[in-house]
Amino acid sequence: MTRARIARAFAPVAACTVLLAGCASEPRAEEPSPAAETRPAAAHPEQALLEELTLANRMLAETAVLDGQGHVTARSRVNPDHYYIARYLSPGGVSTSDFIENDLDSQSVHGPRNDQARETHLHGQIYKARPDVMAIVHAHTAEFVAFGMSSVPLWNGQTKAPVWDIRQFNNGRSGIVSTPELGRAMAATLGQNEAVLLWGHGIALTAGSIEDVVSRVLDLRESARLQQATIAMGGRSTPRAPTDDAATRDRTWEYLKRTVLKKTGGRVPTSPPPDPVKPADPIEAARRDLVLANRILASEELAVLTTPGHVSIRHPQDANRYLIAPGVAAGAVAAQDVIERSTADAEAGGADLSIHGEVYRARPDVMAVLYARTPEVVAFSHESMKLRPVVNGGAFLRDGLPILANPGPGQVAAALGKRAGVFLAGQAFVLTAPSVYELANRAYALRLNATIQRQAMALRGKVAYLDEMRVPPAPANAPGGNAPLGPPEGRAWVYWSQNVSLD
Ligand SMILES: [Zn+2]
Missing domain, CATH: 3.40.225.10 (Class II aldolase/adducin N-terminal domain)
Structure with missing residues (x-):
């Protein structure tokens, strides 16, 4: 990463639409201004956290817990009233400069952004309600949605994972957690549980650290698969103790870190990849x-x-x-x-x-x-x-x-x-x-x-x-509706394009 890029990445983000690479559909600034070039590069005060968070997003994309959407977020370690979430981007393609620092009302603390993820309130309201939570994963993993849509409960350790039915708070409609009210209602169903299943949607799982959130969501998916297999063969699913000892967590983290870094040249990516060149014709x-x-x-x-x-x-x-x-x-x-x-x-x-x-x-x-x-x-x-x-x-x-x-x-x-x-x-x-x-x-x-x-x-x-x-269709301008965000092709297409070989 050049010094200019660091300066751009952490410049006041009100200038996002012209400066920050990849914001919405605005064209990227080709060359930094001379002023930006001479600005001294300051390391982000929480660079270590941002690197862990980048790795966690990529790890869970690599293991197919996260699809082209979803996210891992983390509470700031210096300001408990702030948290970091990647801009509207596929989690498998994030870099350290893609994270936005939000307050717990999910407003960017460095000025308004037009490239926030659409489900920020899911994270902000959990951090508000649960001071013990330091990291959250929100995923649309098939196994979790399947249990959420079935009358059969998902055992998470010795307890049944609660299911939050958004329809009771959203005029009967399914959808995403796109408002503070929906975030609060979901956090209330989560209560003191580790995880909550979101009806027709996915899961929100919490932990005391970024490393923990990765190993816990992988463990719960494995448990979900075991319960599915047992039931499909005519057996009865029973609670099982979660595998959450520190040694297992550390081994998981180190292994997945190696896997991710193998694809990124051994370093945690600090800037987004260049936009693909599109033929003018x-x-x-x-x-x-x-x-x-x-x-x-x-x-x-x-x-x-x-x-x-x-x-x-x-x-x-x-x-x-x-x-x-x-x-x-x-x-x-x-x-x-x-x-x-x-x-x-x-x-x-x-x-x-x-x-x-x-x-x-x-x-x-x-x-x-x-x-x-x-x-x-x-x-x-x-x-x-x-x-x-x-x-x-x-x-x-x-x-x-x-x-x-x-x-x-x-x-x-x-x-x-x-x-x-x-x-x-x-x-x-x-x-x-x-x-x-x-x-x-x-x-x-x-x-x-x-x-x-x-x-x-x-x-x-x-x-x-x-x-x-x-139910009646949602109004066209409903929060979290169809407002265009990110690249015109959609973030999933851009991410998928980056991952296929054209040889
Ligand atoms: Zn979602």
Whole structure:
């Protein structure tokens, strides 16, 4: 990290939109000003804490406790009325300069920010209610959501983890902890417990240190998996003592630290990676996005596309054409594999490929199409076992996707209608979105939702669904609503792009 970068990172953050790399969608300042260059570099007074916090976020992303969202936060060690949370960014990609110092009302103490995470009050209100808590992890891990949506309790040591049902405080709606009132209500359900399950959402888990919060959430997930496996095999889940001795915690921390540092050249990252270079030519940019979409959807983290699947993007300048790479497995697609097709042409490659043209013709709003055979998702393509939303990200499913048996030419678009996707019974699904970035988000959410629903059903209790209560839609300007934050592609896409190899 250069001295100028440190000065920028910790400059008064009111200047965030022009100075701090990666703030919202503002362009990054290319070169620091001469004044910034000569400003002496001051180490952050809590640099050690920020390094631990960076590691903790990356460790829990590495172990898939945290998805592209979620966060680990920590209370300041010098001012107990402050805490640190990363700006709106995927936790697996944070650096020490990404943390914002907030007071317990979740206001930045260095001036207003336009890049705060949307769930700051979840953290601030817990720190307010629980002076003993020094670190918090908020995660959307499948195992935790599955227990939260099942009538079967999750044993955390000798106690059942409480479930906080946001609907009682949010006009019947599911959603995120985006206001102080919701944060207070959630903290009240947490009480003196270590963790609280958030209905249709995830978990908030507390600890007395950053190291503890990492080992405790990993231990609780392991315990959740044990309880799931026991119940799925017909056994009975019973309380078990948590593994929270100091030696185990230290070993976990050292091992995960090595794993994370191996990927970052041996040092804790102190500045964000440079923004990816995007081609100025819109067609080149679309081709690049298509290559990335293939690689991302085939990656281990998303695991949506296998070899028989494909993704396409509508041509940015000709609505009657689209881009696709039909000849190569998704995980290996490169720029030279991308071809253009007319939406009117019958596909030589078979019926699966014809679906793209058919959908683009029928749905002018659709800009990207996915055809995939992801087994976890396709398992729900039966009327007797429909996919239903169990987690916030799956809300776009509403009351499930239509299921088409024995599709013939032209029938897929008809069955899709105005919906986001359609099942081809027992074979595949087709998913659509207004952008390729949103398509990747939806595909990720679809597989996560299917995984959680399967886990919740396997607990053999009663499963709750997000759509079981009809409520009016949230007002457009509701706090924590759809206000655009972070890069225009979405933080998950940016993070996923950084993690796929283009070789
Ligand atoms: Zn959340």
